[in-house]
Amino acid sequence: LADKMKQQPSALVKKLFLQGKMVTINSEIDYDTAEEIALDFNCICEKEVKVDVIEELLKDVEDSKDSLTPRPPVVCVMGHVDHGKTSLLDAIRQTHVIDKEAGGITQHIGAYMVTAHGQKVTFLDTPGHEAFTAMRMRGAQSTDIAILVVAADDGVMPQTVEAINHAKAAGVEIIVAVNKIDKPSANVDRVKQEMSEYELIPEDWGGDTIFVPVSAKTGEGLENLLDMILLVAEVKELKANPDRTARGLVLEAQLDKGRGPVATVLVQKGTLHVGDSIAAGSCYGKVRAMIDDKGRRIKEASPSVPVEILGLNDVPNAGEIFVCTPTEKEARSFAETFISEGREKLIEDTKAKMSLDDLFSQIKAGNVKELNIIIKADVQGSVEAVKQSLVKLSNEEVVVKVIHGGVGAINESDVTLAATSNAIIIGFNVRPDVTAKSVAEREKVDMRLYRVIYQAIEDVEAAMKGMLDPVF
Numbered sequence: 001l002a003d004k005m006k007q008q009p010s011a012l013v014k015k016l017f018l019q020g021k022m023v024t025i026n027s028e029i030d031y032d033t034a035e036e037i038a039l040d041f042n043c044i045c046e047k048e049v050k051v052d053v054i055e056e057l058l059k060d061v062e063d064s065k066d067s068l069t070p071r072p073p074v075v076c077v078m079g080h081v082d083h084g085k086t087s088l089l090d091a092i093r094q095t096h097v098i099d100k101e102a103g104g105i106t107q108h109i110g111a112y113m114v115t116a117h118g119q120k121v122t123f124l125d126t127p128g129h130e131a132f133t134a135m136r137m138r139g140a141q142s143t144d145i146a147i148l149v150v151a152a153d154d155g156v157m158p159q160t161v162e163a164i165n166h167a168k169a170a171g172v173e174i175i176v177a178v179n180k181i182d183k184p185s186a187n188v189d190r191v192k193q194e195m196s197e198y199e200l201i202p203e204d205w206g207g208d209t210i211f212v213p214v215s216a217k218t219g220e221g222l223e224n225l226l227d228m229i230l231l232v233a234e235v236k237e238l239k240a241n242p243d244r245t246a247r248g249l250v251l252e253a254q255l256d257k258g259r260g261p262v263a264t265v266l267v268q269k270g271t272l273h274v275g276d277s278i279a280a281g282s283c284y285g286k287v288r289a290m291i292d293d294k295g296r297r298i299k300e301a302s303p304s305v306p307v308e309i310l311g312l313n314d315v316p317n318a319g320e321i322f323v324c325t326p327t328e329k330e331a332r333s334f335a336e337t338f339i340s341e342g343r344e345k346l347i348e349d350t351k352a353k354m355s356l357d358d359l360f361s362q363i364k365a366g367n368v369k370e371l372n373i374i375i376k377a378d379v380q381g382s383v384e385a386v387k388q389s390l391v392k393l394s395n396e397e398v399v400v401k402v403i404h405g406g407v408g409a410i411n412e413s414d415v416t417l418a419a420t421s422n423a424i425i426i427g428f429n430v431r432p433d434v435t436a437k438s439v440a441e442r443e444k445v446d447m448r449l450y451r452v453i454y455q456a457i458e459d460v461e462a463a464m465k466g467m468l469d470p471v472f
């Protein structure tokens with residue numbers, strides 16, 4: 001017990017001795033006594049120890065600088081509904097994926113690669129920031145560059161703003177694709193103007209955001225968009241070591257009637273081979289076959305390459321990290337540890353979610369340097385007013401940051417952004433919708449609803465000073 005609690009055995013013996021219990025280091029104590037002692041030592045050891053085990057399993061070896069070689073960028077497409085995300089993904093795929101040698105039959109495996117000017121780019125095939133954020137919720141960063149699609153005839157819409165803030169919170173590079181420029185009503189300058197309000201200022205206006213006018217319908221500008229992706233990738237110097245055991249992410253997975261569990265994975269480091277022993281969350285196996293996005297059977301997959309793999313014993317969760325192990329036995333024990341430690345639940349339990357109630361103690365403990373806030377209100381004026389007052393509360397210890405603000409009910413996207421960015425949500429004269437409410441409960445996101453602005457400001461201020469009245 002002392003070992004698990006990271007305490008000296010003598011300290012425990014002494015504690016028990018003072019309670020009149022004569023024990024030695026070899027004595028057995030019952031569960032209740034152990035619990036009492038652990039609580040006495042203010043020890044959340046059980047959880048810590050278990051999370052250690054998982055972290056140990058997932059621990060990655062740092063690759064030396066000279067082992068790193070350039071890898072293709074991984075790109076996702078985000079934006080408002082109907083602005084053309086799917087059309088853009090399809091257009092790029094059609095113009096750049098036709099592989100005559102392989103018969104040109106493209107497979108939808110959750111991601112695909114294109115070649116432009118002899119260089120490769122990987123596109124994640126699921127449009128929208130929900131998929132993107134779901135991955136981040138599991139602690140995995142899948143994307144290097146986000147293409148933000150904005151329809152030139154419609155301009156910036158609520159989900160455009162959501163996408164901007166999701167991408168920013170994830171620290172992902174944004175390229176703006178101004179789509180539907182074939183339409184007579186297209187107005188690229190208006191989009192630039194509107195995006196500037198969100199600190200995405202076009203290069204030709206003195207900013208540093210790349211804007212590419214495109215038409216998914218006519219194909220105009222697609223070449224330019226790919227060029228820009230390659231340019232950003234080059235600047236970012238994306239690299240990985242291909243000569244090591246592989247690890248990466250599960251992008252999607254399902255049970256196929258004929259083939260058994262099928263998972264699309266994205267290799268992030270190392271090279272994955274047919275025959276490798278692999279574990280992904282609670283699943284394990286040996287890679288029996290690999291199929292690329294052109295439907296070809298391949299023998300190996302290097303960094304940034306998406307492949308479908310066969311051979312897992314079960315269907316893993318999307319977003320799960322996969323690792324390769326020297327033997328299948330190790331892969332199995334990895335998966336078994338995952339199951340026995342109940343990873344999902346553990347991570348839920350130990351997620352240090354931001355809440356106004358314990359903000360002060362977190363600040364004092366030095367755990368919090370930034371208070372991230374999402375503001376939703378019934379009118380834009382309130383969003384701005386609250387934002388400005390809250391940001392002014394920043395002091396030497398904590399910086400108050402408003403990472404997203406918008407008009408309308410608190411939705412699922414707000415909650416997932418809060419969960420992944422460790423933010424709290426403040427609502428003015430708005431309520432969470434049903435899904436948002438249940439996700440907030442599950443993810444333990446602190447959501448506060450107000451009718452008067454000054455009360456919100458007062459609450460945050462009080463929380464920062466450790467003087468917030470407890471809510472009963």
Ligand code: GDP
Binds near residue numbers: 087088215217
């Ligand atoms: P998503 O919801 O963002 O995935 O949008 P879709 O790709 O489904 O496109 C929504 C609608 O816009 C569809 O009817 C498309 O045909 C149309 N659309 C997409 N891109 C363009 C474009 O460049 N020009 C024109 N004229 N229509 C487009």
